[in-house]
Amino acid sequence: MIKTIIFDFGDVFINLDKEGAIETTKATLNLQEFPEEMLSVNCLYEQGLISTEEFKDFYFQNFKNISEETLKDTWNYILKDFPEHKLDFLKQLAKDGNYLLILLSNTNELHIDWVKENISVFEDFKKQFDKFYLSHEIQLRKPDTEIYEFVLRENNLKPEECLFVDDLKENTDAAKSLGIHVWNIDPKTEDVCTLFATHKHLF
Known part of the structure; x- marks a missing residue:
């Protein structure tokens, strides 16, 4: 569960x-x-x-x-737009309050500065999460297993009760090795908003 x-x-x-x-x-x-x-x-x-x-x-x-x-x-060329429907999905998830919501991102100060300047919904996005971990702030990065162990330990979580969603297989493989459920999402063909439809066996 x-x-x-x-x-x-x-x-x-x-x-x-x-x-x-x-x-x-x-x-x-x-x-x-x-x-x-x-x-x-x-x-x-x-x-x-x-x-x-x-x-x-x-x-x-x-x-x-x-x-x-x-x-x-x-x-910063890599950074593009933030689809509004994804924020709507996240807001509903936070409002329902059924899950602890954590963000875990490999990023850096220049990228986050760009996001703050160019993505108007960033602060709104950020406040939907219970915990918001950026690699450059916690001095850990994916796919090192230490970063997942840190998140589990900091929040007193059981790996089998967690689902981790990431687009890089090396990142989900590392999380999976610790017993965390994973969704290695393909951004070209999949959308995070289908989470409950595509992974209902976990919920």
Whole structure:
């Protein structure tokens, strides 16, 4: 019996353009592939282990011709719109009060700053949750099992009573390994609003 629903943010609620972001970044930085060091810096930034200034300094040092504005625009290219019907679904879920609602997102300060500026419903969205965990604020990131253990421990949850919804299989696989029920949602063909229709066996 599910008592807690843990949601990812990107491609569950807010739409992302991952493919476009990859192509835009490669074109802007004149890269064929992303260097390991760059991927490592991005991960450290998501975990809040380096500051926004340190993150930007890495790019300025390694890509001499990039301006701060171009860097921000390229980094935030992935972020798109927030469909209103998904907020309506979440509000009804919160209003019904049948489940503890938790957000668990890999993100970073620049992304969240963009969301606050460009997604007018963000604060309304945020207040629907009982707990709101962002990777850079808790210094943990998916798919490391520590992040799920943290959420379980902080909220005194039993894994078998939790459902975790995320679009990345590596993230749901990690949660599943701890006994958490999962929905590895496909944002191209599935919508979080069908949760109870498609997973009624859990409820």
